[in-house]
Amino acid sequence: MLPWLAGAGAALVLALALVGPLFAPHDARAQLGTAYGGPAPGLPLGTDALGRDVLSRVLCGGRRMVLTAGTATVLTSLVGGVAGVLAGLAPVRVGETVQRLFDVLAVVPPLLLVLVLAAGFPGSGPATVLALALATAPFSVRVLRAATARVVTTAYVETAQARGDSALRVARYDLLPNLAGTALTEAGLRLVASLHLAATAGFLGLGGSGAEPDWGRMVSENLAGASLVVVPFLVPTLLLVALSVCVGLLADRFAGAEAAG
Known part of the structure; x- marks a missing residue:
């Protein structure tokens, strides 16, 4: 219920x-x-x-906020998903390097990142979207990298590789279907985070005209x-x-x- x-x-x-x-x-x-x-x-x-x-x-007050948070979530899911999956498939050192590059963004407080970009480009919706995506992407990369590394070691993926399936076929039929649930859950959590940050930006008067x-x-x-x-x-x-x-x-x-x- x-x-x-x-x-x-x-x-x-x-x-x-x-x-x-x-x-x-x-x-x-x-x-x-x-x-x-x-x-x-x-x-x-x-x-x-x-x-x-x-x-x-x-x-009239919810459309821009919801579209901003939703667009940022889609962008985060695309960037974080691709980077996380590739980092999980790559050798350990390469995966760690990719993860560390995104972790640099995680060091910066999300609200500070939103404040800098939104204040630097007053009234710019794309700047707010980019700020939200950058603030939330590192967490998506970490989660999806861990999920990919877990799926890759399962028996059915190893069996598919052993019978000579191409990397594309393995990714399409064995890897991605088993990552879909994690990706959707992660997208939901990122949407909540983006909504919070978008609402905070509005509360502080950022991301759009004050009359709107x-x-x-x-x-x-x-x-x-x-x-x-x-x-x-x-x-x-x-x-x-x-x-x-x-x-x-x-x-x-x-x-x-x-x-x-």
Whole structure:
């Protein structure tokens, strides 16, 4: 039951983030009332710190963050997956060298890396994506390298090699299918990490124009007035938490099923 609930919760939040702008009743950047106004006709969730419609900003504030985190996760999975598999197949010294090259990035705190690139290229979405990918790639390389080294030593891979199967055939039919579960689980964990970093970048006002709605920025903008009106601060916070928890539960469940299998 829990995986179904987690999947439904993640799908609901993702759908809200991606198609929400189509249903926004007002311009998310327009001032429509007084600061921290309560619910009113046409403004069911009230207004934020600058008198903008909270509902419209919630509906429009998730798309960029989700797309940024998702794109960074795909990029991390591609780079980390290829590098990790090659490092696992290569001789030990070569694999260690590849791993150490990525470990250099792991030394830098992820948030610092995001701050440097996002602040260096203000308003640049690709810079934020690159920062998130660089911050999370070293962990993917390490996990997939270890998984590849484990699969390579199994009997069915050794049997395939002994009967003369080509390296491409072994990789396609024996190696990659047995790495798919680990890769998907790792991608789920990297997505959660990317969501956290993307939300943090928004909270700090990085990665986009200050007028554009962003769930992370909404938390920052309305934090000072949380004692007056909690909705502008609470709604984006709950959406961020719900998405991260649901994706994390799915990744954990998938990892548990893979280990049991």
